[in-house]
Amino acid sequence: xxxxxxxxxLLSSWLYxxxxxxxxxxxxxxxxxxxxxxxTKEPTDAMKNxxxxxxxxxxxxxxxxxxxxxxxxxxxxxxSKVAEIIRGAxxxxxxxxxxxxxxxxxxxxxxxxxxxAGVIYDVKFLNKGMGGVDLAxxxxxxxxxxxxxxxxxxxxxxxxxxxxxxxxxxxRYTRTETPPIESIIEQFFCWLDASGYMSVYKEKWxxx
Amino acid sequence: MIVRPEKMDFSKQTFSAIIYGAPxxxxxxxxxxxxxxxxxDFDRGISRVRADHRVPTIICDTYEEVLQDLSDPSMxxxxxxxxxxxxxxxxxxxxxxxRTKPGAxxxxxxxxxxxGFGFVKTEFMNFTNQVKTIMNKNVIYVFHAxxxxxxxxxxxxxxLCEGAAKNFVWNGCDFGGYIQMLGGNRTICFxxxxxxxxxxxxxxxxxxxxxxxxxxxxxxxxxxxFEQARxxxxxxxxxxxxxxKQYAETMENVKGIVEEITDAETANMAADTIxxxxxxxTSKQEAAAMLKAKTDSLGLKYTRKDGYxxxxx
Numbered sequence: 001x002x003x004x005x006x007x008x009x010l011l012s013s014w015l016y017x018x019x020x021x022x023x024x025x026x027x028x029x030x031x032x033x034x035x036x037x038x039x040t041k042e043p044t045d046a047m048k049n050x051x052x053x054x055x056x057x058x059x060x061x062x063x064x065x066x067x068x069x070x071x072x073x074x075x076x077x078x079x080s081k082v083a084e085i086i087r088g089a090x091x092x093x094x095x096x097x098x099x100x101x102x103x104x105x106x107x108x109x110x111x112x113x114x115x116x117a118g119v120i121y122d123v124k125f126l127n128k129g130m131g132g133v134d135l136a137x138x139x140x141x142x143x144x145x146x147x148x149x150x151x152x153x154x155x156x157x158x159x160x161x162x163x164x165x166x167x168x169x170x171x172r173y174t175r176t177e178t179p180p181i182e183s184i185i186e187q188f189f190c191w192l193d194a195s196g197y198m199s200v201y202k203e204k205w206x207x208x
Numbered sequence: 209m210i211v212r213p214e215k216m217d218f219s220k221q222t223f224s225a226i227i228y229g230a231p232x233x234x235x236x237x238x239x240x241x242x243x244x245x246x247x248x249d250f251d252r253g254i255s256r257v258r259a260d261h262r263v264p265t266i267i268c269d270t271y272e273e274v275l276q277d278l279s280d281p282s283m284x285x286x287x288x289x290x291x292x293x294x295x296x297x298x299x300x301x302x303x304x305x306x307r308t309k310p311g312a313x314x315x316x317x318x319x320x321x322x323x324g325f326g327f328v329k330t331e332f333m334n335f336t337n338q339v340k341t342i343m344n345k346n347v348i349y350v351f352h353a354x355x356x357x358x359x360x361x362x363x364x365x366x367x368l369c370e371g372a373a374k375n376f377v378w379n380g381c382d383f384g385g386y387i388q389m390l391g392g393n394r395t396i397c398f399x400x401x402x403x404x405x406x407x408x409x410x411x412x413x414x415x416x417x418x419x420x421x422x423x424x425x426x427x428x429x430x431x432x433x434f435e436q437a438r439x440x441x442x443x444x445x446x447x448x449x450x451x452x453k454q455y456a457e458t459m460e461n462v463k464g465i466v467e468e469i470t471d472a473e474t475a476n477m478a479a480d481t482i483x484x485x486x487x488x489x490t491s492k493q494e495a496a497a498m499l500k501a502k503t504d505s506l507g508l509k510y511t512r513k514d515g516y517x518x519x520x521x
Contacts, residue, residue, distance in 0.1 A: 019358075090493075090494045090497040090498060093493060093494070093497045095493065115490050115493060115494055115497070116490070116494070117452065117455055117489050117490065118451075118455070118489035118490050119490075129372070130372040130375050130376070131321075131325050131370075131371045131372040133375075134356075134366050134374065134375070135375040136366060136367065136374070136375060136378050136405040137364070137366075137400055137404070137405030140400050140401075140402070140405065141402070152490060152493055154487075154489055154490045154492065154493070155489075155490055156489075167329070167372055167375075167376055168376070168379065169375045169376055169378070169379060170378075170379045171378070172407075174408070176413075177399055177400070177408065177413070
């Protein structure tokens with residue numbers, strides 16, 4: 001039976017088209033369509049910084065980090081704070097789960113940054129200082145914690161660990177305050193249908 | 209001193225909380241309902257609290273005066289420190305940094321926002337740690353709400369505060385509630401909504417009506433809330449203790465089993481053994497991740513037919 005892949009990245013990219021600033025709407029829609037079409041993209045500098053930061057966090061947490069130069073990286077202080085929290089966690093845990101939304105069989109898929117004793121961790125890197133942004137509530141409507149709670153039914157808590165390389169901001173969500181991912185996917189499917197993109201989704205996201 | 213979970217006593221657990229809302233909604237009065245409170249009136253707002261609800265208050269002109277008062281022996285009489293408001297506290301810290309930290313000043317004598325807020329942030333955290341951890345008091349941060357609009361023009365409420373403090377102040381706090389008037393009732397909500405952020409924990413969540421204060425209803429809302437949180441912690445402890453014990457035991461077993469894997473045969477045996485262990489919390493997923501990492505490192509792959517085999521076979 002045919003199943004379709006569903007990830008939080010696709011849902012986030014779609015939701016961003018509604019939540020972004022007005023002048024970025026066109027870019028956001030183009031990004032979403034690119035994600036929907038599963039086009040491979042060169043990572044931006046911001047993405048590269050995020051990946052590098054995550055690696056640093058995992059390395060410090062695992063005790064395998066070796067400084068390559070004479071100086072510690074600029075983000076070492078922030079990464080150490082994250083590492084202290086995720087130490088002992090399994091990192092980059094890939095999970096999948098079958099479900100059905102509006103009659104469509106789906107394979108939910110995600111990679112958890114960290115998992116330890118019932119708590120899911122997600123490491124976020126801010127490319128600008130924390131002083132200039134309002135972070136509180138930033139992830140309230142993110143599909144990430146609903147998706148990961150669905151993928152890992154035994155987890156009871158999700159913690160976003162947000163660092164700008166120096167400071168750490170933590171936002172936590174419990175399972176009880178999190179909407180089911182199916183409700184977000186349902187809205188997404190309704191939108192795909194109404195916008196005429198459902199056929200693209202079915203073609204590009206067919207699970208192997 | 210190592211204390212085992214079953215011996216832990218939460219009867220004297222202290223809490224930290226954020227209370228925020230529009231001016232005049234009664235934030236300071238609610239904060240003053242905490243057990244044995246001492247208010248630090250950075251905002252000069254104590255006069256707006258009804259006379260019979262006022263509590264002992266530090267009225268100060270500089271941050272140094274507050275530090276001096278905190279070292280007074282009479283501090284032992286208080287169980288809760290109220291910082292009113294967090295935003296005004298940052299203003300005091302800016303003034304302190306300007307006067308005492310040369311790096312916080314630009315050449316023209318103005319506040320250097322890049323370096324200056326670094327000093328403010330560090331001192332904000334040091335102060336909170338001193339009150340919470342060293343002095344073992346409850347801490348309540350009162351903030352004015354800062355109304356912003358989202359993309360569609362819907363109002364969203366945030367903490368009115370300069371610098372990064374508005375973000376990291378949430379990290380260490382147990383609860384954060386937004387106060388508003390709803391249908392003639394003053395309510396505080398500890399569950400985040402689209403319009404405002406909030407923080408729930410220890411079973412304290414959702415909307416709570418703050419009682420109208422009169423002779424029959426003393427100002428004890430936060431005291432009762434803290435008591436309820438303590439009871440909930442005990443209940444949580446009873447629920448999680450066996451799960452955490454089982455989790456620790458299972459993960460210890462898993463580590464040993466995974467360490468023994470050397471080839472496809474031992475990997476298959478390990479997979480079977482792990483499957484049959486008694487799992488708790490997320491031990492099953494974590495064990496699967498450990499197994500995968502180990503088998504990957506040995507160049508093994510999983511097939512439905514034969515289980516683990518060497519890649520290329």
